[in-house]
Amino acid sequence: MKMMQTNSNVTLEETRVQEDPKPESTKLETDVENEYCEVKVENLNFFYGSVQALFNVTIKVQEKGVAALIGPSGCGKSTFLRVLNRMNDLIPGTRLEGKVSIHGENIYTPNTDVVNLRKKVGMVFQHPNPFPKSIFDNIAYGPRIDGLKDKIMLSEIVETSLQGAALWNEVKDRLNEPALALSGGQQQRLCIARALAVKPRILLMDEPTSAIDPIATQKIEDLIRDLCANYTIIIVTHNMQQAARISDHTGFFLQGEMVEWGKTSSLFTNPEDQRTEDYITGRFG
């Protein structure tokens, strides 16, 4: 799978790597050499019943790093995110045209194992949604439904996942307390830890900080920067500063169209499209 050739993406990615000031650029370079595409979407059209929500979206996301999707409310960025783990399947009457590949595999074939796909592509939601169970059981849920029963292994996964989400030190002495007793920010990091426990390759985040306070937001932003060394993170945010702070690439959505997609630094300083410039300079949205 690593050897999948995707030539069309080279130009953009090469520029990105040359200009990328962030430390993980070396790692990305090897990926570009392999021209391996983590997420590749071609000519995607998406419909809720007869209403078209996404128009001809094409995007290629490389392995590791953070990709941010910005745009005004209702522009289709969340819809796009949910295309990638097929959560839109839950909404009756949705329809999709085009090709969506993850790790080189089309995820919209009749044979696609959606359950398996969602294990590879984890998701963190806008509102923290821990289960009404203990902290431990929340994290262990994913491995358990995957068939893991061994208590020691489960404890290890719980610990590493909570450490991965920078929550371990705060909760290690009360793993059996209900997750709903945690603060909103802690709940959201718990949800991130819960997603990590399934060992995904990609993490989708749908406005993960919009429901929590600024200090908790900063913790999660720091966490996202840490996690992107090992995971490909695609985050939807309507906070442009957040996108600028944490992402390597940014995509700007407007009315269901992907107006512009590129390196975060260049998109925010030197946008190619007039609409992007209007949006990031605050003329609308």
Place this chain on the structure above:
Amino acid sequence: MVSITEKAMRAIFIFCGLAIILFLVGILYILLSNSMPGLIELGLGPFFAADRWNPGAYGEPTYSLLNMIYGTLKVTLGALIFAVPVGVSAAAYLAEIASPWEREFFKPIVEVLAGVPSVVLGFFGLVVLAPLIARVFNLNSGLTAFNGAILVGIMALPTIITLAEDAITAVPKEYRHASLALGGTRWQTIWKITIPAAFSGITASAMLGMGRAIGETMTVLMVTGNMVARPESFLDSVRTLSAGIAIDIGDVVFNSTHFHALFVAGLLLFLITFAVNLLADILIQRKPEVSK
């Protein structure tokens, strides 16, 4: 200024509301006033003594309700063992799996089931179920606690299905999405997340179904054989408290000890049902925990 008609309407509605309380208090009063003479005459002991219910016996009549309490418990618990898993699964199906048209199709059927007169169900038990049970278990008679439990379970099903479905539907969809996004199948999501999250509501539905089952009279009267002997197994004939009252009340001497003893049985039933319903109500009031 509030007009006269406005005031009158208000008074009428308040009265109707209060009437409900009045009825309940009235029933409790009748039960107490008619059972008290029996309780005063005999004390509480003989009603729970180890002998039988035999108020017509020459010389020393006995009034033990114990065997009938066993009978009631046997039929009720048997009904729940059957009706709770079936009812909760049906509720999960209606709430989580059924397509809209399937739901539209099944929900009225559940309501029709709730409306079947108990005597009709009893008749079904008598002519269909009893011979079947007798044949399968090689018994002389199929009129057993088992037969009653199945039928009472059927009668409790609509209550359980309707309330459990409400409880399951009330579980926030965020829990489901979280489970599915972690790679949970729909099946795992229902059994490990949705139903546990709806647990208090589901328990309440079982309790209310139980309340329905405990007081059920006509069906059990028809299909359980009504022997007052102490039942040894589910395949024995039993007499429940409710059936016991119904059987005797027709030809009991008014204001006799026997008459008052029947009211003691009635009071006991009332108290059990009241307690079960109260508990169910507390469980329903308890809101499921929701994330901030």
